[in-house]
Amino acid sequence: MPALVSTDPRPSLVPWTEHPVTTESLDWAPLVIIDLAKFDKPNGKQELANDLKDAVRLWGFWTVVGTGIAQDQLNRQLDIGNTFFKQPLADKKKVSCNFSEGNYFGYREPLRFIGTSNVKENMEMLNLPKYTPDYESLPRHDLVKAYESEIQPFHRLVWDNVIRKLFVLFAIILELPEDYFVERHQYEKPSEDHLRYMIYHPRPAEEDEKIGGQWSAGHTDFGSLTLLFSQSVAGLQIRTPSNEWKWVKHVPGGITCNAADTLSFLSKGYIKSTVHRVVRPPADQAKLERLGLFYFVRPGNDVPMVPAPSPVLLREGYISEEEAKLAASEEQSPDVVRGFEYVRARVKNVHTRKSTRHPQDNRDAEEVFRVKNLQIQDYYA
Ligand SMILES: O=C(O)CCC(=O)C(=O)O
Numbered sequence: 001m002p003a004l005v006s007t008d009p010r011p012s013l014v015p016w017t018e019h020p021v022t023t024e025s026l027d028w029a030p031l032v033i034i035d036l037a038k039f040d041k042p043n044g045k046q047e048l049a050n051d052l053k054d055a056v057r058l059w060g061f062w063t064v065v066g067t068g069i070a071q072d073q074l075n076r077q078l079d080i081g082n083t084f085f086k087q088p089l090a091d092k093k094k095v096s097c098n099f100s101e102g103n104y105f106g107y108r109e110p111l112r113f114i115g116t117s118n119v120k121e122n123m124e125m126l127n128l129p130k131y132t133p134d135y136e137s138l139p140r141h142d143l144v145k146a147y148e149s150e151i152q153p154f155h156r157l158v159w160d161n162v163i164r165k166l167f168v169l170f171a172i173i174l175e176l177p178e179d180y181f182v183e184r185h186q187y188e189k190p191s192e193d194h195l196r197y198m199i200y201h202p203r204p205a206e207e208d209e210k211i212g213g214q215w216s217a218g219h220t221d222f223g224s225l226t227l228l229f230s231q232s233v234a235g236l237q238i239r240t241p242s243n244e245w246k247w248v249k250h251v252p253g254g255i256t257c258n259a260a261d262t263l264s265f266l267s268k269g270y271i272k273s274t275v276h277r278v279v280r281p282p283a284d285q286a287k288l289e290r291l292g293l294f295y296f297v298r299p300g301n302d303v304p305m306v307p308a309p310s311p312v313l314l315r316e317g318y319i320s321e322e323e324a325k326l327a328a329s330e331e332q333s334p335d336v337v338r339g340f341e342y343v344r345a346r347v348k349n350v351h352t353r354k355s356t357r358h359p360q361d362n363r364d365a366e367e368v369f370r371v372k373n374l375q376i377q378d379y380y381a
């Protein structure tokens with residue numbers, strides 16, 4: 001007789017159902033599509049590097065397809081994320097981000113108000129560190145432990161199938177040894193990398209009006225690279241090279257990728273850390289929950305934030321011969337800023353603010369964030 005009751009001892013998952021795409025024609029960003037299925041074909045890497053070159057230098061955003069990550073695997077991750085957020089707050093808070101240390105691992109509760117308004121943040125997230133011996137002793141939620149046999153291989157698969165390949169392409173673009181960036185972002189070595197489940201809860205229109213429809217203020221990401229598994233609810237916008245906001249379009253099965261601050265440091269700004277934000281979705285999607293799955297790639301904890309000795313950077317004037325020599329000597333210096341120091345300082349700076357920025361609050365538009373010699377424009381206005 002077939003069993004009527006599931007014998008799976010794990011808590012059952014609340015399935016996530018993908019919403020239909022918007023029927024509105026929005027001003028979409030023309031993002032290049034990189035088909036990673038070509039990567040291992042003869043001359044494939046070179047062709048892809050060529051296709052990616054302008055995207056990394058000018059746009060900082062692109063989409064990858066052909067990742068070899070099956071839709072079923074992705075759906076399971078979305079189901080796990082959906083189930084996690086539906087748990088009681090007390091359970092979610094059992095492992096929380098410790099922002100006083102710039103530690104982003106764990107659950108982040110939406111607590112802050114937008115500017116001086118009475119409107120609160122509308123997103124929650126859960127960040128899971130890598131499954132390597134360095135993070136074995138960190139606390140994890142019961143649900144995450146229960147589904148570890150699926151989360152762990154997925155975490156690693158994203159790195160192997162997508163991240164490693166993108167780092168090879170960046171090295172080819174910059175005429176560096178192919179493993180230059182891979183070495184600085186290895187899965188096995190300690191870093192602040194995390195897989196993220198994130199959900200935005202829709203706001204009533206009158207609340208959104210008070211805060212200019214902003215769901216996440218304009219910002220650059222803190223690490224090296226961000227992967228966003230493409231989702232059907234529009235909301236993400238990027239600032240184009242001509243400083244216009246354009247929407248990111250859903251590419252089923254694709255991953256929207258963007259370069260972030262530390263990769264920009266390692267390339268002296270050649271690879272662009274692009275400003276982006278999240279806004280209230282178009283009318284036909286504005287009442288939907290928006291669940292996202294991400295992988296945030298951070299530099300290795302010990303990786304010095306110095307420009308790569310790239311012939312392209314020298315030729316195109318991003319670095320001088322002297323700077324290249326200085327960078328080589330700084331690599332070993334105890335004073336040089338390394339991956340962990342930068343990322344922790346940035347997380348702490350952003351997430352210990354009492355409120356998030358209001359879009360009309362231009363007060364701090366020119367503010368910069370600094371760690372020793374490194375600085376980036378803080379675009380939270
Ligand atoms: O939700 C999104 O589409 C983007 C979120 C984002 O930019 C971030 O979490 O850094």
Ligand SMILES: [Fe+2]
Nearest residue numbers: 219220221276
């Ligand atoms: Fe972001």
